[in-house]
Amino acid sequence: MKRHKPAHASVTVLIAFAANILVAVAKSVAALISGSASMTAEAAHSWADTGNQVFLLIAERKAARKRDKTHPMGYGREAYVWSMIAAFGLFTAGAVVSVMHGIQQLITPEPAGDFTLAYVVLAIAFVLEGVSFAQAFRQSRKAARELDRNTLEQVLKSSDPTLRAVFAEDGAALIGLLIAFAGIALHQATGSTVPDAVGSILVGILLAVVAVVLIDRNRRFLVGQAVTSDVEEAMARRLLGFPEIERITYLHLEFVGPRRLYLVAAVDIQGDHREHDVAVALRRVERELEDHEMVEEAVLTLATADEPSLVFPAV
Structure with missing residues (x-):
């Protein structure tokens, strides 16, 4: 840790x-x-x-x-x-x-x-x-x-x-x-x-x-201050920067301390891979996200095809 x-x-x-x-x-x-x-x-x-x-x-x-x-x-x-x-x-x-x-x-x-x-x-x-x-x-x-x-x-x-x-x-x-x-x-x-x-x-x-x-x-x-839009957009930009991530349908960011974020996101993976390969890809992205000095923990789940993508103006 x-x-x-x-x-x-x-x-x-x-x-x-x-x-x-x-x-x-x-x-x-x-x-x-x-x-x-x-x-x-x-x-x-x-x-x-x-x-x-x-x-x-x-x-x-x-x-x-x-x-x-x-x-x-x-x-x-x-x-x-x-x-x-x-x-x-x-x-x-x-x-x-x-x-x-x-x-x-x-x-x-x-x-x-x-x-x-x-x-x-x-x-x-x-x-x-x-x-x-x-x-x-x-x-x-x-x-x-x-x-x-x-x-x-x-x-x-x-x-x-x-x-x-x-x-x-x-x-x-x-x-x-x-x-x-x-x-x-x-x-x-x-x-x-x-x-x-x-x-x-x-x-x-x-x-x-x-x-x-x-x-x-x-x-x-x-009591749970919401992150500002610029912080949210910066984290969304980082997520979408991974070649495996095609889109984001859910993003939750919560401050758990000074400059520390708890990140939960539902994402769509590029292509159509086996369950094992998808799990490995998600875990690798989580670890790379947690290498960021602001991310205390990252949890990624798979989005379903019918869920709309989140839109970030600056991304």
């Missing part, structure tokens, strides 16, 4: 993890010294992201295990479970804490100080988060080109929850840093703590939106 390689998502997660630890520590120190609500929200955001990276690394490790008798389709769906836990962590440890702290700052305002330190930390954080986001963006863009999609579409539709999480969280982090900068700058310019507190609340709302999107995407794959 083959074991799927986790591609380069682990590298992306590790880069994000290292960046988040450095950023979280710097933000926490700046928040304690400056007393800024926006900086406190950003510190909570970075610590939430750091914890999430741990869950994402666990997700990749568990999902990469070989299938066995207890899990005939493998452990790929573990990735969606652990990624969903990470998304819940982002919501509770990041969004809720940020919103509550912003509201508290509105009710009992505390003037901030040492704005220079806050600006320096925000600038450093922007660079580190930018490096991590660039890695996730490059990987997402490469996958998008392979499937003829735009990058954002690939992130939303991808079966890879860890890459989607890193991309979304790093993107939110960059936006959050700009919000925090605006809140602190307005606090310094006006002397009022309201912009800073509002900045903290806005960061929390941003994290909540990202968390809800990630939770929803993982939920969809856990």
